[in-house]
Amino acid sequence: MNEVTNVLPEIKIGIMPLTDTAPLIVAQENGYFAKHGLSVSLKMQSSWASLRENLHKGQIDCAQMLAPMPFESQLALSNQAQPVITPFILSKNGNAVTISSSLYREITKKLGYPPLLPMCASVLKSLIKSYKRQGRKLTFAVVYQHSCHYYQLKSWLIAGQVNPKDIEIVIISPCNITAALAAGDIDGFCSGEPWNTIAAREGSGYTVVAAPDIWSNVPEKVLGLLSTYYEAHKAEVFKLILALIEACQWLEGTANRFEAALMLSKSCYLNTALENIAPSLIGSGIIHRDMMPRELAKYHQFYHLHQELGNSPDIGYGARILNYMVEMNHISSIQAKRCNIAKIYRADIYQSAMAMLFEQRLARCT
Structure with a gap:
């Protein structure tokens, strides 16, 4: 009798060639996605506009997105409205x-x-x-x-x-x-x-x-996906969040960040020299090749130690992004008031994933 092999459905995640793609690349390279039973393929994109369109059309399942992009999609600022949501903050600053x-x-x-x-x-x-x-x-x-x-x-x-x-x-x-x-x-x-x-x-x-x-402590990159994808793949989305939490926690260590820089420098990712990636990850702001760098301890933030909600897309974060969009005349104050932040910045999904993590830890203890 032939053996039956269980083939996991592949999750295609769009990424950009940026240092703060680190959580997704670390989750892939360190095996955190696989640990949670996921088969993930990271798809490099050429521009933010093409990334957005590929997500809207279903050519990728999830994406590393700029923090305002879920609002942009929902409010139809660039094309037809699309139900893009975020259940996870990937990074701040950067x-x-x-x-x-x-x-x-x-x-x-x-x-x-x-x-x-x-x-x-x-x-x-x-x-x-x-x-x-x-x-x-x-x-x-x-x-x-x-x-x-x-x-x-x-x-x-x-x-x-x-x-x-x-x-x-x-x-x-x-x-x-x-x-x-x-x-x-x-x-x-x-x-x-x-x-x-x-x-x-x-x-x-x-x-x-x-x-x-x-200004600091504002979401920079988020995990974006269509709400229809979430409804059809809830278990997989929860597992994505758990894998990304592990990656963000791992990135807290300075030595780990240097190792992450090595991962990012690969030709399949950023394809650039280690010396271009490592400094900002370890809090060193390069000013010019002939000048001493600045110390920037919070240049990249991926996880808040001792704060379980550090990566949660809370309403307060979404409101701050919306306020900037109003201040810069991208949307009106009326549009902002009509926007249901909790339906876009989905802290509830993050909390469900955390509940799943708690159950897993409890099961290991019994």
Whole structure:
């Protein structure tokens, strides 16, 4: 008689080539998905827009998403409304603003000394006036419009009393953003790692301010999926959450983070040198290849030690994201009030997974 082999249905998860993809890659490489009886395939995406569309069309089952993207999908800000939800916060912080070396030199010349770090956007004001007389604007890039990168960049400008309308803001995918800076197509960008570190190491840019300097403890990446997928695969989603909790907990150790950097550097993932990935993971903010790094202990946050709800997509987190979307005129206050946060940021699913974990631990003790 032939043996019957149980083939697990594969869960396709879309990811982007970013350092804060670490929880998903660690869960795969350390065998946490397999431990929980899951067969997972990580699918690298070329841009946030294509990732979003692939999730909407069912070409991937789940995705590493920007924290505002579930709201974007539900509110039909980019195309038809889709019931995207998140049951898990993958990371907080992780972004930075990098300016071109030529802009850094211009600022230094205007001030008579290098700008203090973290750099206040107010140092751009005199240059903006000079550029306006020449009929041009400073151009900054972000990787996606409905993103914390966009909101952090504008928040940084506003805090420095710079009118964001005086800056041209363009959208460039993460993979192309450092090349655009090196070519002089843009004067700066706000992106996740490792792209800031790559620009600094190449000498084309100076990383002058990081997300924790602007606003901190806000969800950056979340696990996104359609609510229809969740309803059809509840057990698998719970197991995904349990595997990701293990990965996020493992990432608390500095030595483990260095090991994670080795995983991420593989050609199938970020495909870049270890020296571009490791620094931000271990709290070292590379400014420029000729400068000492900044200490940034909270550059990447994946798990809050001693806080069981650290990765829970609580309503408070969702409300904060919505507030930024209102402040930056992406949605109206009426849209925000009508938005049922608890139906999008699904803390209830996270809590059900935690209950499942508690039952597993109880069973092992009896």
